[in-house]
Amino acid sequence: MVVQAQPSPHALYISEISLAISYQLEDDRKALARFARCCRASLGPALDVLWSxxxxxxxxxxxxxxxxxxxxxxxxxxxxxxxxxxxxxxxxxxxxxxxxxxxxxxxxxxxxxxxxxxxxxxxxxxxxxxxxxxxxxxxxxxxxxxxxxxxxSLKISGxxxxxxxxxxxxxxxxxxxxDAPLLESLHVExxxxxxxxxxxxxxxxxHLRAVEISxxxxxxxxxxxxxILSQAPVTQLKLELPALPDKDWSISFPVFPALRSLRICGNPASAEHFIFHLASKGIHELSIYHTRGPASAADCRRLLSLVAEKYGNTLQTLSLALSRSPTPNYPYDLSQAVLDALRTLVPTLNQLETLHLLLPHNRYVHLQESELTFEPLTWPSLKNLDVQAT
Structure with a gap:
C-alpha cells in the first residue's frame, strides 16, 4: 500500500505562493481573514490583500x-x-x-x-x-x-x-x-x-490624462x-454641462489643448459653447448626449457645423443622442434638421468612420439607415452607421 505524502506547509513560506492564494480569496474576505490566521507565513501576504x-x-x-x-x-x-x-x-x-x-x-x-x-x-x-x-x-x-x-486615481464628491x-x-x-504630482485620473462629482x-x-x-466632471x-x-485644469495634458474628458442661463456664461480662455476624446451630457447649445472654447486641434472621438434642457433645430445645426469646422479633418467617431424636449415643433423639426445637416457636412467630415445617431421618432420622420447611406465617393471613410429612433 502506497501512502501519498501530504503537501508540506513549508510551501506557504514562499511569499509568491501565499500571495497567489490570497488573491484567489480576495472576494471572500472571511476566508481571507482565516487564511491570515493560518500561520505566520501567510499572515503578511493575506493582510496585504485583505487591506488593499x-x-x-x-x-x-x-x-x-x-x-x-x-x-x-x-x-x-x-x-x-x-x-x-x-x-x-x-x-x-x-x-x-x-x-x-x-x-x-x-x-x-x-x-x-x-x-x-x-x-x-x-x-x-x-x-x-x-x-x-x-x-x-x-x-x-x-x-x-x-x-x-x-x-x-482620485474621485472627489463635493x-x-x-x-x-x-x-x-x-x-x-x-x-x-x-501632493499628488503623478495623478492620472480625476473624477469630480x-x-x-x-x-x-x-x-x-x-x-x-x-500626468493627468482622464477627467470626468459629473x-x-x-x-x-x-x-x-x-x-484650473486648462493646461493639463488631458486626452479623455467626460462632463455634464449645466444649461445655459439667461445671461450667457463665458469660458474666456482656451482649454484642454491635448484632448482626443470628449463625451458631453447636456443640451446642444451648451455643448456648442463648450466645444467653441476647446484648444485641442485633434478630437478623434466625440459623444453628445442631450440629457436636459431645451433643444432646437437651430441649436443642432450650429453644433454640427462647429464640430465639422474644428474637427472635420480629425474626427473618427461621432455619437449624437437627442431626447424628447418641450421645444415647440419638436421632435420632427429637430430630427429632420440633424439629418439634413449631416448630409450637408458629408464632404467636411472626411475622416469620420463611425456614426451613431439616436433621434426622436414620430410619424413625420422615418429614420432609416438608408437615409444616410451615401455613395462611397462622397463619404469614403464611413465604415459603421447606426441610426435609431426613440
Missing amino acids: RVPSFSPFIPLLPLSVKSLWDHCQLDEVTLVEFQCPPEEEWRIFDSYARRVRKLYSGSHLHQIVARIRSKTTLFPLLRSLSLQLLEPLDMQGHLFSDSLR PAYVHCKDARVQIAIAHIAR DFAYSVAQSSLPPLHFA AFFDHSLLQSLCR
Whole structure:
C-alpha cells in the first residue's frame, strides 16, 4: 500500500505562493481573514490583500492613538480643540501605520479622515495609496497631507448641500497638484447648486490624462475647474454641462489643448459653447448626449457645423443622442434638421468612420439607415452607421 505524502506547509513560506492564494480569496474576505490566521507565513501576504481595498475609514478608528480616538468618541472635533491639540508621538501611530501602508484603494466619506490628516500634518496617512474616493464634508486644511504622492486615481464628491459658500472642491484640487504630482485620473462629482468663485490659476498636472466632471452645479464651478485644469495634458474628458442661463456664461480662455476624446451630457447649445472654447486641434472621438434642457433645430445645426469646422479633418467617431424636449415643433423639426445637416457636412467630415445617431421618432420622420447611406465617393471613410429612433 502506497501512502501519498501530504503537501508540506513549508510551501506557504514562499511569499509568491501565499500571495497567489490570497488573491484567489480576495472576494471572500472571511476566508481571507482565516487564511491570515493560518500561520505566520501567510499572515503578511493575506493582510496585504485583505487591506488593499478598504471601503471606509472606519476600520482605522480603533487603530488610532488613544488621545486621537478620544476626540472622536467625545465629539471634540471643534476648531478650538483642534488648534490646541498636540499630535501624538510617532511610536503611538505604529499600529495604524502597519495597516495604512497596505492600503492601495480607499473609499472615504468620513470627516475623521480629514481631521486625522490635519492632526498629523507632517505625515501622509496612506503612503502607498493608488486610488482614493473622497467626500469633502468640510473644507480642507492646506497644512495637511491628505493625498499621497503615489496616488494615480482620485474621485472627489463635493458637499451634498443646496448652496455651498466655500470653494472646497477647487481647494482640494490645489492640494492634489501639490501632493499628488503623478495623478492620472480625476473624477469630480458635486451636488451643490451654487458654489463660491475661485481665483486659482491653472495648476500643474504633468500626468493627468482622464477627467470626468459629473455634477449638478452652477456655471461658476465649471469655469473654475476649466481654468484650473486648462493646461493639463488631458486626452479623455467626460462632463455634464449645466444649461445655459439667461445671461450667457463665458469660458474666456482656451482649454484642454491635448484632448482626443470628449463625451458631453447636456443640451446642444451648451455643448456648442463648450466645444467653441476647446484648444485641442485633434478630437478623434466625440459623444453628445442631450440629457436636459431645451433643444432646437437651430441649436443642432450650429453644433454640427462647429464640430465639422474644428474637427472635420480629425474626427473618427461621432455619437449624437437627442431626447424628447418641450421645444415647440419638436421632435420632427429637430430630427429632420440633424439629418439634413449631416448630409450637408458629408464632404467636411472626411475622416469620420463611425456614426451613431439616436433621434426622436414620430410619424413625420422615418429614420432609416438608408437615409444616410451615401455613395462611397462622397463619404469614403464611413465604415459603421447606426441610426435609431426613440
